[in-house]
Amino acid sequence: MVEPSITPAMARHIEIWTTDRLVPYAKNARTHSPEQVAQIAASIVEFGFVNPILVDSMDGIVAGHGRLLAARKLGLAEVPVVVLGHLSEIQRRAYIIADNQLALNAGWNDELLRVALESLGADGFSLSLVGFSDEELVTILAGDEPEAAAAVEEEAVPEPPAQPVTMPGDVWLIGRHRLICGDCRDTVVVRKLMAGASANVAITSPPYATQREYAPSSGFKPVPPDEYVEWFRAVVAGIESVLATDGSYFLNIKAHADEGERNLYVMDLVLAHRRQWGWRFVDEFCWRKTDNGWRLAKPLQERMGTGVPLLPPAADQVPCGGGESRVGRLLRLLARQPEIELWERAPGDRRARRRGRTARWQRQRWTTPGSRTPQQRNRG
CATH class of the missing domain: 3.90.1530.10 (Conserved hypothetical protein from pyrococcus furiosus pfu- 392566-001, ParB domain)
Incomplete structure (x- = not known):
């Protein structure tokens, strides 16, 4: 040696x-x-x-x-x-x-870097955790085709066509699904979408207040926090007009924090649902995600000892079928959402009380992957 x-x-x-x-x-x-x-x-x-x-x-x-x-x-x-x-x-x-x-002073082998990032993305890993900005990722993944990266940026905000294919009020039928071009705050639009049917579950992810910038081409102007509850009233009216008597809806929203202080407009919205509009607040869920949203929430939840239930890693892998297919679809759809709040109509009849028992079972089901299916429970 x-x-x-x-x-x-x-x-x-x-x-x-x-x-x-x-x-x-x-x-x-x-x-x-x-x-x-x-x-x-x-x-x-x-x-x-x-x-x-x-x-x-x-x-x-x-x-x-x-x-x-x-x-x-x-x-x-x-x-x-x-x-x-x-x-x-x-x-x-x-x-x-x-x-x-x-x-x-170090450099990158661009081709090997591109292959490595593509492999991570294919495996479902969030590329936001490796340090590159979205613009840098577009350029890197384009490889030797810089025109492709430029094309992606240009396609992000396309020019409106002279003769639009879809106009406000148009309803598209996609198999069993219906998609409408319209304002979800307009009750007429929501009822047209449902065509007389009732919804058992409504899932909404409204825009945040002024905590996020929106493209000017979208035509959407962020709602000031002190005006958010009144602005949201129309959303609730649309949901209520088509929701089944024993139906529930999920509200996906989390207020931002400025200089160490959490904005309170979401809390105002929670109280308005209960005290002004007669809804019943069931629970708040923090769903496991693959990017840093839920991961940053988990140590805070553990440190502060908050009562926000955290979904186990295997929750979105629970085999669902038959009578609980709706729950299965919800799990697959919602497993990547950061904050979900479940609302339920205030109890007023027997069906509402029966729904209260169902809500408790669902909360147990979603937080306990090994629990039995409804069919198994019925069989004793």
Whole structure:
């Protein structure tokens, strides 16, 4: 065995420190946007805290400022740390720069990268967790065809045709399904879609308030939070006009947070359903997703001890058939939604009371993959 001519210093162990002990470098020239910190946080939740924070002998951070911000965003009390006690003061200041810049000097084999990303996507992995923006992913996956990437961007907002194929009020029949071009806040439109039939389940994912930007070409103007409840009243009226007496509907929405404070317009909406419009609030569900939405919610739920039930990983794989086919379709459809709120008509007759028992069974069924089917229960 040939002895190396140079023996560099090596970290021999990893320590676990509290985040409060770490001291960020006041003159750190590296910046971390909120978006990038969110990416790091999502990576930590998905892959684990696999890259320890590097510190000097005075508890000062040498490398890992972004990881500390992400850890605090996730509410982590402790993080893995490697102490670089061998660095001189000059070496410490130099390595703070070198650690960031040396990685930037590396490149990519574009073809191998494209193949790797395509393979991950085919396996159902969310590419949002690997660090590239949507625009970068489009370019990378286009490979040697930059025109294809440009075409995708152009197709995102096509010019309206002179003679539209579909006009407001048109109903398309797709097998057993019906699709209407119209405003879901217009009760006439909703009734036309249903053609006299009643819905047992309604699923709605309304636009958020002003927390998201919408394309100007959509014609939709975000609703201010203080006007959201009144704006939503028409949505509820449309659902109520076609929902069966024992029907329920799911509301998929979660308010955003600004500067550490959660916006309250969704809570106002919950209270309006119950106190103004007579609906019965059954429960709130947090559904498991493949991207960072649910994964960021899970440690918060565990840390805060909230009462939001988290769906088990196998819930969307429960075999469903026969009498519970509707539940099976719901599971397959909703398993990738971030926040679902289940509403039910306020009890007023025997069917409403019977529906209350069904709702309790459904909640148990969706949170317990091994429970029996309705047919099995009927057979004793």
